[in-house]
Amino acid sequence: MSVLSITEVEPSTTILPDVWGKKVYGVGRSTCAVLKIGDQIVSSAILIRAQAHLRHKSNQETDDVLLGGIGSVLTWPQHRGKGYGTQLVEDTLTYMSHEWGVRGGVLFCASSLLAWYVKRGWKRVSGYVFVNQPDEPDGRMSVPKKINTMVYGINNDVDLVLESLPW
Ligand SMILES: CC(C)(COP(=O)(O)OP(=O)(O)OC[C@H]1O[C@@H](n2cnc3c(N)ncnc32)[C@H](O)[C@@H]1OP(=O)(O)O)[C@@H](O)C(=O)NCCC(=O)NCCS
Numbered sequence: 370m371s372v373l374s375i376t377e378v379e380p381s382t383t384i385l386p387d388v389w390g391k392k393v394y395g396v397g398r399s400t401c402a403v404l405k406i407g408d409q410i411v412s413s414a415i416l417i418r419a420q421a422h423l424r425h426k427s428n429q430e431t432d433d434v435l436l437g438g439i440g441s442v443l444t445w446p447q448h449r450g451k452g453y454g455t456q457l458v459e460d461t462l463t464y465m466s467h468e469w470g471v472r473g474g475v476l477f478c479a480s481s482l483l484a485w486y487v488k489r490g491w492k493r494v495s496g497y498v499f500v501n502q503p504d505e506p507d508g509r510m511s512v513p514k515k516i517n518t519m520v521y522g523i524n525n526d527v528d529l530v531l532e533s534l535p536w
Contacts, residue, residue, distance in 0.1 A: 473522030
């Protein structure tokens with residue numbers, strides 16, 4: 370049986386790999402979630418608390434919510450296709466909801482993984498997305514369009530400001 374194990378870690382700051390198209394400060398080390406069979410790790414991810422400001426596009430109303438960020442989702446190659454990635458994401462959402470009180474999930478993914486998340490109930494944010502970025506004049510940057518910002522459990526037809534570095 371595969372079981373989720375969580376190690377709470379204070380987030381650290383790092384420079385993200387060059388997938389955003391420019392130098393970007395991001396969350397490096399953070400809370401670590403691993404899915405294990407016995408002592409063997411089969412999948413892992415990092416978890417981030419992300420305070421979020423939503424503007425609903427249907428009525429322009431705003432909403433402040435705590436979201437659970439998920440990043441660096443990985444299943445070890447020899448264990449892929451057995452449902453572990455799906456379980457890891459579902460179990461981490463449950464953990465963050467129960468332990469952190471998050472209302473939903475948020476993650477960034479490349480287009481190659483969009484279908485994987487959509488099949489599991491995640492939806493692409495339709496509006497603009499901003500994240501914290503210390504070098505920018507107003508302390509924020511717009512997430513490039515090639516990066517898909519996906520949410521789970523909240524309205525996706527929103528503009529979204531995350532009070533967090535990206536990850
Ligand atoms: C994406 C990933 C996490 C899935 O993990 P997994 O344990 O194999 O996932 P599951 O077994 O729960 O799901 C397997 C399903 O996803 C599909 N799948 C795997 N990679 C996919 C991809 N890139 N795009 C779409 N579907 C994909 C499989 O075909 C399978 O489909 P099925 O359910 O219809 O049979 C794993 O392939 C991986 O680690 N990839 C490399 C790292 C990566 O890109 N991580 C994302 C960074 S945020």
